Amino acid sequence: MKTIQSLCTLVLGLIGALSASAQTDSAAARQKALFYADSLIRSHFYQDWKAVASLTCNSAIKYYGGPDGFREHVVMLYFHNEPQVEEKPERSSIVRIMNNDIDEWQCVVEKIRHTFINNRRARIYSYLVGQSKDDAATWKFVDVSHNSVKNVIYIFPDIFGTLAIPDARTVYEDEELAAQLAAEEAANKKEAVPKKKPAPVKKKK
Secondary structure, three states: OHHHHHHHHHHHHHHHHHHHHHHHHHHHHHHHHHHHHHHHHHHHHOOOHHHHHHOEOHHHHHHOOOHHHHHHHHHHHHHHOOOOOOOOOOEEEEEEEEEOOOOOEEEEEEEEEEEEEOOEEEEEEEEEEEEEOOOOOOOEEEEHHHOOHHHHHHHOOOOOOOOOOOOOEEEEHHHHHHHHHHHHHHHHHHHHOOOOOOOOOOOOO
């Protein structure tokens, strides 16, 4: 009986250790992916095109016609949406990460750009798709904001079929505030409506 209990304890311990190891691996993969994503974001912001190319998936560079075509495309987009003087590099966060149970990881990184559009404060949300083929040690990316989400499969054919990518969006802070105030006003009106008192029950004679 003691032998069986000991074996059960050993098995449960191994399962717990493996589970903890998997969680640690996932956390480490996130940290590495975010480090490389931030490097790409800063390289793009400060116009270090050589570093941008080195952190971009080869399939994307090939899609845009090789190193020269890719550089031309990225530079054109940069100056078309050139950061304003008061802007800082985009903030980033991992919104999705997964692996294929071997040594390849992929992730989706959300970028948030705080800027002005027609003198209105705005936040632009766009996404990077990351890939690591060395068990999350190093990462390269495809910037989905350079193209449509529908075209990602052509730019990055290796993408996991279950790796969902959100659509890019722009949020204007004045519209966001107006919607918030309208929702609060509607909630206050709802609370202010007096509840009807139930009709008194007539006693039977």
